[in-house]
Amino acid sequence: MKWITAWRRRPWAGYAVVLAALAIIGVAYAGVSPRTDQAQASDAAASQQDVAKGKALFNQACSSCHGANAEGTKNAPSLLGVGAASVDFQVSTGRMPAMNLGAQVPRKKPIFNEEQTRQLAAYIASLGGGPGVPSKDQVNPDTGDAAMGGKLFRANCAQCHNFAGSGGALTGGKYAPPLDKATPRQIYEAMITGPQAMPVFNDTTVTPEQKRAIIAYVTQTRAEPNPGGSGLGRVGPVAEGLVGWLVGIGLMVVAAVWLTAKKPKKKQQND
Amino acid sequence: MTDNNENSDVTPEEEGRVPKRVIGTPPSVGTQELLPREEPGEGGSGYVLDEKKARSAERVAAFFFTLTFLASIAFIFFYAVWPGHVGNIQRATRSNYTLGIALTLIFLGLAVGMTIWVRHLVTTKEIVQERHAISSTAEDREAFNEFFQKGAQESGLIQRKLLRRTLLLASAPLGLLPLVLLRDLGPLPEKKLRHTKWKSGTRLVVDGTGQPLKATDFNSPGGIITVVPEGAENNLDEIATSAVLLLNLPVDQLKIKKGRENWNVGGIVAYSKICTHVGCPAALYEQTTHHILCPCHQSTFDALDSAKVIFGPAARPLPQLPIGVDSEGYLIATSDFKEPVGPSFWERGRPKA
């Protein structure tokens, strides 16, 4: 262990430790950027049977908060008239049933499978009103005009979700979630139903065609490579500044220390 | 650090011209330079290298220089021969990596090679050099002062008052010329900051698509859309003042200010999207709290209560645009904004609204 004591006493040892720590933090940070894309599609064919099964599921998993007849309680809003789209969004993103009621219900692994989700949606839709689950064609990103979608996204979505759909902060601990996991259908449903703090963009204000354009923009953007290297989380200049300081200045200081370091003693005695 | 005291064996011809190498207390006479660097091998003044180690260091340095050479070839090859650099984003990605890695290696190879060279193969020793005195000698200063005085006398500027004064007079306004010349940089503000493109009857059209909007179409509670005046969809200068945030608010919760009773259409309310702080679009709307937030500096406005400020650096509410419905059911403005939109300015001249 003598060498380590000796090493520790070198003047640059402190800097080396700090740099190493920073490097570890940087690597750990860079490791956190998962990306999955699950395509799912289903037809909202609501049969009487679905409604019955949906009601059973509802009673079992939802009624404690939303009331026996979905009329709402002081813990949770009424679901009368919210429509199938809203149920499909909340359940398929795993937000409902909610585990605990914080500032915002987070996305998680869905509890119900696709069929059960459809049944729940059918039940709530049968209670009346509200937008339905969009068709496969309505959310097909391949037929959307991504350029138009980009314009609409910047005018209506980027203020919360950020220019590349990386998410952003709202007030009171709430946040606009990143759009990296949202399926085309969920994006459509979110726009049309306005889940949680999100406002509503109904079909007469932003037409289905324009919604498809937005979906095309979002899905293409997240699938697109970062031509300039790592995207640094696509959050803009804050990450760039951090990298500039930690990596840029960090490496330059290492180079400066190497260039100016005194050679070990024994070599100097060669003269 | 090595002690160089013993090494001050200066050749006779250099002696006299060059002060001695100094350690510790330097001689009092300070001049520009000190000892010349002695050539390695002469009297053992430079470091003597361990030839075995030196040769391996040389090989390492040579490896890195070769790396640079190869990377340069690779760079030129990638650039000139490989076709897929431009045309789409995948190609741009590949191009950036290939050219970038090659370029990085070019510089890195040279840098590392040179570092190894200077650390292991250069035999120059550390020396102590005297700093030269920074100021001139007293004689120099004295002589210059005299010379300057004499010159000033000879120029006549000191005795000839008229000459001196008119010269000063002549040069005084010269500094103003560049400022005067800048006048045509832009027009005067006049009343332009007080008006926008909105006037009575202007239809609200959706930003980005240009379609007019019917009140009955904008019917979802919690709805929001950005609108601009019809005819200004593509005029950035107009949009910069006239952009409006259209909200569908619960009419029973609206706290309508006196005199603004006719400014909304069944809970549809229009606020200027230009933040009253420094002009960013105050565009972030939470339908649960009915707060409008500006993402730049987080000024927060209460949409239910005439967009009054509830948090952040903005001092004034977002101006509200009076809106109505035309004969075909489309949403229209019923007048311009009643106050200037956007950031404050000196002449704004209205007490807090």
Next chain:
Amino acid sequence: MSTTTPPKAIDGAIGYADERFAIAGFLRAKSKKVFGDHWSFMLGEIALYSFVILLLSGVFLTLWFKPSMSEVVYHGSYTKLNGVSVSEAYDSTLRISFDVRGGLLMRQIHHWAAVLFLASTMVHLLRIFFTGAYRKPREINWLIGIVMFTIAILEGLFGYSLPDDLLSGTGLRITQGVLQSIPLVGTYLFYFAFGDAFPGHDFIPRLYTIHVLLIPGLLLALVVAHLMIMWFQSHTQFPGKGRSNNTVTGKAFFPVFLIKTNAFMLFTFAVIAGLATFAQINPIWLFGPYTPDSITAGSQPDFYMGFLEGALRIMPNWETNLWGHTVSWNVMIPALVPLGLIMTGAAVWPFIEQWATGDRKIHNFADRPRNAPFRTAVGMTTVAFYGLLWLAGGNDIIADKFHVSLYATTWFFRFTIVIGPVIAFFVTKRICLGLQGKDADVLHHGVESGKIMRLPNGEFIEVHEPASEEEAAVLQGKDLLPAPELEEAEDENGVPAPSARGPLGKVRKNLNRAFAPDEVSVDGHGEGHHETGPHDDEQLASDGVETGGGKAISRH
């Protein structure tokens, strides 16, 4: 390898040049100049070489960039923007990125070089400040540095504004809003700068001229002056064995420093090229073109503008309306006060220090920061002030990534911006004094050797060895600092001199006291002694360990 006659080619070239420019004599004198070796002396070189890259890559970019705000419809390689109407500036920047070979790489190199330029300028300035290297005779070079830093911030702002993308356009919008809110002349300045309404068509071409001609020219001139003055005055050096205020210890410019600085230049190039390869910067195709009614979450400027952004964010919403005139304190204070405090403060600091201490001597030694506690504490206060504003500029990212309330972050920074710097001051001062105490301790009792000894009574102790000559020389470097003294502050009867009377005189006296060295002594038996009591000495003696000139033992 050792030749006494240079190769013919070199000899010939030198001969040719010498017969025309007398170059041999000049080079003979210059190439012998000694440069000190310390890593922190190279920080300014990062800035210098980043600047070189900025000039080179900038010229490359000008070959394709069109500084025009005219609307065109984009049709290019980035299909997701096809058919969108954008400005020519944005269009041409996209073309550089996707249709010019190596264009994206050069754009990223240019931007990363700018980030590194500003970042290294900052660390370089901090190094100079904390080591007192701005003192006589180097005050003018310090001032040049401050001026370069200030205009480099502007240069950066103007540069990243040129592509006319959503993020930079938002920055310009804020610039315009700040301009407009200036009392009395604000609206005039706004219309003069923008040539008409915002965004208009004039601003980017004007910025372009300033960005590629005016400021780089100014910077280049100042860089040259900075380097010439540096060469003439030589670097400072840290205290060490065999070093004095009148000498420089190091190696000759030729060949050692020349190779080193070139190697370092290439490291700078390599790091910037590496960043440009592996880390995407300013992806304007993702931001989209600027329209005044669009905005993105996380609208931030580049890092060097971050402290102004932070100040704007945490400022309370003060505004006064008097006699029909509006003064926006909520904009004026954050826009002017932090920048003014830091830049003006830095500029006048050397002169304040001179005035307060009455110290007019030439200083060629760099202080170790601990040996000037007041200065170091003031420096850390500034760092804390700047750093907190900087963090506040990213409060939305902090709130989002760490899931805290947005307003809570604002309130946190509103408080800490006041108390944080104060805490930094006192903590730094304590740390400095503590480190001085430790230095004194090392001088008196030696350093921990890592050898563990067992005493007869069973206690384990670590053998302390006296500090090596080199180490001791560094520690005693403090001795070389002049004790600040106010001449004629009082006469022999205790009557304050005229200069010490009055409010200004009192300020000076207090400052003088603040700068005064503390009681930790490195030569006598000062504070450093308190850690070992008589008991220890007794024990040492009884253990037969030599305490005089050789080894000393103290409790670990």
